[in-house]
Each structure stands twice: as structure tokens, then as C-alpha cells.
Amino acid sequence: MKRSLHCRHCRLPIRSGRSDPDPFCCYGCRLAFRIVGEQGEGGEAAFLLARLALGALLSMNIMTFSLLLYGKAIPREVVPSFHLLLFLHATPLMFLLGVPFFRGFFQEIKTFTFGMDSLIALGAGAAYLYSTFAWLAGEERVYFDTGAMILVLVTLGRFLEATARAQAADGIKRLLSLSPLTATVLIGGREIRKPAEEVQRGETVRVRPGEQIPVDGEVIEGGAAEGAPVDESMLTGEARPVEKEVGDRVYAATLNGEAPLMIRAIAPLAGSLFRQMILLMEKAQQARGEMARLADRISSFFIPVVLLCAAGTALFWWRRAGGSAALFNALAVLLVACPCALGLATPMVISVGIGRAAREGILIRSSRVFEVLPKVSNMFFDKTGTLTEGKPVLLSILLPAWANVRPEPLLAVGASLAQPSEHLLARSLVVAGMGQGIPLYPTAGFKNHPGLGMTGQVKIDGDGKWVWLGSRRWMKENGLLFDSLLEGESRCAASAGKSLVFCGWEGRVHGAFVFGDRLRTEASEAVSLLQQEGLSLHLLSGDQKPASEEIGKHLPGCAIHAERLPHEKCEEIGRVKKRGAAVAMVGDGINDAAALAEADIGVAIGSGSDVAKETADVSLVRTDLRKIAWLVRFTRRASRTIKQNLFWAFFYNIIGVGLAMTGLLQPIFAALAMIVSSLLVIWNSLRLRGFQ
DSSP states (O other), X not given: OOEEEEOTTTOOEEEESSOOSSOOSSHHXXXXXXXXXXXXXXXXXXXXXXXXXXXXXXXXXXXHHHHHHHTTOSOGGGHHHHHHHHHHHHHHHIIIIIHHHHHHHHHHHHHTOOOHHHXXXXXXXXXXXXXXXXXXXXXXXXXXXXXXXXXXXXXXXXHHHHHHHHHHTHHHHHHHHTOOOEEXXXXXXXXXXXXXXXXXXXXXXXXXXXXXXXXXXXXEEOSGGGTOEEEOXXXXXXXXXXXXXXXXXXXXXXXXXXXXXXXXXXEOGGGSHHHHHHHHHHHHHHOOOHHHHHHHXXXXXXXXXXXXXXXXXXXXXXXXXXXXXXXXXXXHHHHXXXXXXXXXXXXXXXXXXXXXXXXXXXXXXXXXHHHHGGGEEEEEEEIIIIIEEEEEEEEEEEOOTTOOSOHHHXXXXXXXXXXXXXXXXXXXXXXXXXXXXXXXXXXXXXXXETXXXXXXXXXXTTEEEEXXXXXXXXXXXXXXXXOHHHHHHHHHHHHTTOEEEEEEETTEEEEEEEEEEEEOTTHHHHHHHHXXXXXEEEEEOSSOHHHHHHHHTTSTTOEEEOSOOHHHHHHHHHHHHHTTOEEEEEEOSGGGHHHHHHSSEEEEOTTSOHHHHHHOSEEESSOOTHHHHHHHHHHHHHHHHHHHHHHHHHHHHHHHHHHHHTTOSOHHHHHHHHHHHHHHHHHHHHGGGGOO
16 A cells, blocks of 8 residues: 655655655665765665765776777677676676666556656666676677666766755754753752753743753843843844843743843743744645646656657667667667656755745745745735734823923823733833833822723822823713813824823823834835735734724835724635735734635744644744745745746756657766756756845
8 A cells, every 4th residue: 555755865755655664765865864864873874885986986897898898909809708797897786776776666567656766777777688698699799888887877866966955955954953952940949950852831941141042931030131132043034132021032942142041931842933943844845836746747657658768769779770779779768768857846946945934034834835925916914913013002192281291200100100000001101111211100009990090199209199090981080181182182193093091180181191003113114025026915904994094104005904803804815816816914813814824825923823823834933024025036036946947857858858769869978968957957946045
């Protein structure tokens, strides 16, 4: 029964008709894995490398003897002895390098799924068998050199291909090498050193300056106040260290700066963002997109056609020029048609592309991103938390006409009273006060009234005053009077989608704090870059229309869809898809998960929820919307590279088979042409690593 497996070296999918505990897609991958992947294990690496070196040595002797025979530089009576020498050199070489191809050929015969091993085995085996029978029959011409050089060149080509694919996927290997090994955990006031893999959620971990952070966690002590930047470049691609404060999240495998940190583990190392990134890259590299499946389908009927062409070529040239010409031309057809380049065309680009995107802090979960994203013409953005920062910030302070208090003292009063509260707007008010360096007043008698506001005694200029902080209704319920100017300005701000918190004492409202969701600093630039790429942009929001239109003022050319529930966001995307357009969706929250799944391509930003990331095809490790425009340009370049590779592979095979059938291409040159074709595809794919 057939099972779907993955090559241990290059991770590409393979098919196996038997139980294989050590699966490889080709002999080159098997050899490369033993040499570069398992060095020093029982001398296996040295033995396999010696096999390749010995095979090359034997082939050089075979070529030397053959050249003497072709040049008639030896007496005729010595020719049989030279034929014996050729046989004695070629036979061990067939076992050293040919057995893996012959084994694959016999397995393919059993399943009637002929592949590249069949072409190589038939070519090299036919040359060897023909030469052996010709020598035994006493004929003058033998072609042991052809079979030997075919095996050496093809084995070398496969080895180069396999190591190139490994280099394309070296991002995963480099990430694995960065995995933290140990952690310092505080248990009962004592420091205990233990493997990072054993740190459990909720444990307290001490991270010294210069150490790797062992798990994903939350800063509970230390941080920016003590000058503790964290180098997150291996996750985000950003070279500048990030200042961390108490409450901020830190990630496994990132590097602590110059001050100690105390963190509370929120996930074990196995569930960290670092490990998730590695798993996503491996999964995406193993997946096969539509272009790769197309190449597989073409290869499945292409190889039987090649075998028929080789048989027809042999028959034609046998009748026209005899057995030697028939053998040579049929071998050339088999070798030049070997679809190695076709098999590499798409997987190489996908492997290189995933690694290059990871260096930019972009995780690609599916290989279909390289096929679909270049076709996207419409992109939808969630508003809150995606285009905006997703948390309220203090935008302005409104004062009445008779105000005898300046904005700074009013902020000091409001922030002082808000300190004990956990309400989101109250916390933002405190952050605003601390950010401006305003000293806070002592408070007493704090009482919170959910849904309305809070009250307490604030000691202002040495005099304790009862202060009310909260909604308009809270002010009026407590008999605080509004100035007409403040009333009008606050209503205008509310109609524009802003949130207001009023503050008053001694029977009057002394002012209002205006909060809003601030547009991300890079959002306007990101929108402009995407529009330059020819995309039509849409803003989806569940907020009221005034708030959405206020954000839309800073995003010219972006269509606004406000007051949309989650299912209505899906309907908006569906309407565009029905017009035949490919659609991408960018979001961050749980309410965006359905829209991300509905779109052809979903992009989850770094601060998004786990549900959003699970349903997205792409995840941005860090929230930099400009990376989306970079990804669009990059996938378009990658798509062009795939098409170039496929065109070259088809063009090469068609022209090469034609030349071989007409007798214009010798087997040795056919084998060289096959290697050159594969290396051109590899070189063209690896150029993506330098994409800027």
C-alpha cells in the first residue's frame, strides 16, 4: 500500500510502496544527508564520501583506457586485455554508484510509476550490458566509459541539487541552532538551573544580561526603567533592540540586553512563538502547490513518452546505422530527458522564498501564497488593532470657557483618581500622565461605579477635594454643571467617534479627556505602497461610521465599510470574489478569523489573536504593515521565477530530446546538459535570497 512520505534531507514529498524507515527522494539526497547531516555517526559519512571518490577514480581510469582504444594507440592483440581492464573497473563502479538507481528502477516497475531513476538505470545499465556482451563476443567497440561517466555525472549532479536544496532551507537549521538550552527558574526563593524544555507555564524565570530568553513570557520585574532592551531580530528582522516594560511580552530565543529581567512563563518552549515559526516553515516547505502538482502530473506521463521515444530511436538507428548508433542515440534520449530540472522548478523557489520571508519576520504557512498572492487585486484591512493601534490614547483635553485650571493640572487630577482603576480608559489616562512626567496627587476614599465612573478625594495643593471622573451621565447624576462651550465641543468629539471622560469637582465640570484609537505610524505609508502595486484597498470595521471615516481621512483611496459585524465582513469579501477578483484580508482579532478564512489569502499581524493566526496563510511576527507590500512584491517575483524555471525545464527537455533522436547529441554530453539544466534552475531560484 502506498504511503505519503517526506525526504529526510530536502523534506519534499515522496511516494513509497513499502515500509521505509529511512526515506529519501533520490540517491543525491541520501548521500548529502549522510555527508552533511550525520557527520561522524559510525563512520558512515566517511564511507559514503569514499564511495563517491572511489567511483570518480574508477571512472577516470576507464576514460584513460577508452581514450587509448579510441585513438588506436595500442596494438590490436592487446585490445582484449584492455577490454578486460575496462570490465574490471566498470563492474565495481556499477555496484558503488549504480545500485541505488537500479533499486529505484525495480520499485518503479512494481508500481508502474516510472521516474528519474528509471531513465538513469536504463541508460547506464544498457551501456554496461551492451559492452559486456560485445567484449565476450570479441567485438572491437565497447562503451564501458559511457555507462561509468553517466553514473558519476548524475550522482554528482544529484548531490549538488540536494545540497542546494538544503542550503535553501538553511533558515530552519539556523533557527534550530538558536534554541535556548537552559533556564534559571525561581522556586521557593531559590534559583534552579534546568533545561529550557522543562520550564512550565506560570513559573518565574530570571534572565541575566546577555542571556537568551528561554520561554515566551511576561515581564514582571526589570524592563525599560532599568535599561533592558531585548534583541528580537531573529524573530522580527528588526535590528534595533526593543525596550521592554513590566507587563510586556517577551519571546523565547530572543536575547536580553544589559539589565536583568524577571519573567513569568506563559507558554513552554514547545509552544513558544519560536517553535511555532519553525513548525510553520517546515509545514509550508513540505506542502506542494498547484504548480508543483502540475509538474508532477506532467512528469507522470512524460517519462513513459520518453521511454517510447528512446525505444523508437533505438529501432530507427538500428536499421539505419547498426547497434552502436542505436545504443548511443537511445541513451542520449534517456539522459537528456531526465526531468530533474522540472522537479526542482517549483520546490526550490518555495523553499528559498519561505526562508527569505522568515528573515523579514514574515511566516508563510502555505506554499499557495506564492501562487495566489501575486494575483490578488483587492485587499481588505480590519480597522481596530490592524490599521490602528487597538488601544485608546489621550488625543486632547477640552476645557470650559471659564476654566481656571490648565490642561496639565487637570490631567494630574484625573490620572491621580484613575490610578486604582482597571478600566481601559482609566489606565490610558494614567499612562498619559506618566508619559508627560506629571506628578500625581495623593488620593483617598476611592470608589468605582461600573458603567458610570469613579469618585474619590484628591489632595490638590494641600486641600482634599472630592473629585468625580466618568461619563456625562455620571456628572449630571452628581449635580455637576456643564459650561456651554464644553458641552458643544464634547458632543462634536463624540459624534466623530471619540470616547470622552469628564472630570469635575466643587459642583462644576472642569474639563473632558478625549480618547481615540490612533492610526499606526506606518499605516499611511503601507497603504500608499500597496496602491503603487495596483491593489484596491478596503477598510472593514465594526465601529460607527464617523469613527471609521475619521481614520479613512488619513488613508486616501481606501474604500470604507463601517458598522460591519463579523458575518457581514465575510459578505463584503464574498461580493468582491464573485466578480472574479482574488482577495486578501489583513486582520488581528477573533472577530476577523471568519473573514481571514473567507479571503483567498489571509494575513494575521503580530499582535493578533491565536485564532486569527491559525486561520491565516501568512503571519507577521511584528506589526509593520509595510511588510505586506514587501511580501506582495516578493511573491510576484517568486511567481515569475517559478514560471521561468518551468519554461526552461520544458524548453530544455523538448529541444534536448529532439537533438538526441536525430543523433546530434552524444550520451556524455546529454548527461552534462541534464546537470547544467538543473544547476540553472537552482541558480535562478537561489537569486531570490538576495531580494531587497
